[in-house]
Structure formats: structure tokens, C-alpha cells
Amino acid sequence: MSTPFYMSPEQIMKDKSDYARKGIARGRSVLALQYADGILFVGENPSNALHKISEIYDRIAFAAVGKYNEFETLRLAGVRYADLRGYQYDRRDVTGRGLANAYAQSLGAIFTESSKPYEVELVVAEVGSTPADDQMYRLTYDGSVADEHGFVVMGGNSDPIASYVRERHDATAPLAQALQLAVAALVQPVADGTEARTIAGTDLEAAVLDRTRPRRAFKRLLDAPLEKLLEAKK
Numbered sequence: 001m002s003t004p005f006y007m008s009p010e011q012i013m014k015d016k017s018d019y020a021r022k023g024i025a026r027g028r029s030v031l032a033l034q035y036a037d038g039i040l041f042v043g044e045n046p047s048n049a050l051h052k053i054s055e056i057y058d059r060i061a062f063a064a065v066g067k068y069n070e071f072e073t074l075r076l077a078g079v080r081y082a083d084l085r086g087y088q089y090d091r092r093d094v095t096g097r098g099l100a101n102a103y104a105q106s107l108g109a110i111f112t113e114s115s116k117p118y119e120v121e122l123v124v125a126e127v128g129s130t131p132a133d134d135q136m137y138r139l140t141y142d143g144s145v146a147d148e149h150g151f152v153v154m155g156g157n158s159d160p161i162a163s164y165v166r167e168r169h170d171a172t173a174p175l176a177q178a179l180q181l182a183v184a185a186l187v188q189p190v191a192d193g194t195e196a197r198t199i200a201g202t203d204l205e206a207a208v209l210d211r212t213r214p215r216r217a218f219k220r221l222l223d224a225p226l227e228k229l230l231e232a233k234k
Helices: 009-025 068-088 096-113 158-168 175-186 223-231
Strands: 030-035 038-044 053-057 060-066 120-126 135-139 145-148 151-154 204-210 218-221
Touching (some): 030 175, 038 060, 038 175, 053 068, 053 204, 060 151, 068 096, 096 145, 175 204, 175 223
Antiparallel strands (some): 030 038, 030 151, 060 120, 120 135, 204 218
16 A cells, blocks of 8 residues: 655645745736825726726725636625625724735635635725825735735736835825826836836726715726826826
């Protein structure tokens, strides 16, 4: 009788982590950053139908990179969680922190109990009545949660993008300036010596959580309004 194949738990977790990271790195980057009136989300996405950035509830949004079918499953679960909690209790009881915790539990269970982890990275953001009240949570494939401040970069070419934004980000900047910074960051070269790319406005997906709007703060930036913001003078 042959001896059963054995792999240590540490090696199994390492292999799962490597697998998930490689899948996420193949996706195009998404950037979330604070600006004067709220939180801006920008990502490279040629598709007009398959969104990486979506509304979850009144003042909460969701952005993701990785496998579309997997993060779309999580998005729908988040919408159901928010709707049910708002109906059973009060709309004010639906918070970004609560949603991030729910996602962390789901991703952690999938990572430890399933043979294949989800190849996803998420941001859950909630806009507050003041900039100090804004919340951004970054969630990784294994259920880890980080409370982020200022900006978040996920997927793909994330390191040079994060470095570029870190040096230039101003949380009090107007929307046009924040959008132009985000687009400039997304086209940063992967390595030294290579040229920065360009991204057409039609290949951008952009949205905001605008604290000045009534109850539903989420708004997509599309077509002419998006082009106008991109062309605005700094």
C-alpha cells in the first residue's frame, strides 16, 4: 500500500497565497482616493457592462480587482447584507465597517476551507459628513482587513501607482484635480526605462461618493462630464 502524499499546512497556505496574488496581479489596477467632497474611484476598464466599481448602499461603495465572477458574487452578497440590515434595523445601522467585517469573514472562510481561494482584492468605502468621517477598508483574498487613509491602490501595477499618488495626493483637492492625478498614476510605467501609457476616456471607469449629494452619494462619471473633468485646467 502506497504512503499517502503529505503537504504541511504552512505549504498549503503559501501555495494558496501565491496563486491568489498572481491572479490579482494580472488584473488592471483600481484606485480610490479622497478629494474635497468625498471619495473618488478610478480604474482602467474597457467594458461598459462589467463594472469593477459599484454602489452598495446609501453612502457606501465597493471596488474590486481580480476574477469578475468572484468579486461580483461578493458584491451581490454585500447588497443583500446591506438591504436586509437596513430593513430589519435602520438605514444608519448599515456601515462600511460592518460590511468590511462581513466580507472578511467570507473571504477568510473561503481561503481556509476551499481548495481554491478567491482571486480578488476589495475596497469598501463609506463617505462621511466630513472628510474626517470618511472610511476606506482594503480586503485581501485571505480575509485580512486594513483601515486605509487618503488613498488605496489595488491590483496590477500597484507599487509605482502608489508611489506616484503618495507624493502628489491632496485630500482637499477638487474633483477634477483628483481625477487627473488618478489617471496620471494609472499610466505609470511598470519598470524604469519604459514609457508611460495613455488611457482613453472610454477605457476608464470612474465614480464618486459625493458627500454633498442627498441620501444616495454614489454617482458614476460618464461620457461628457468625465471628459470635461479630464480636460479641466489644474
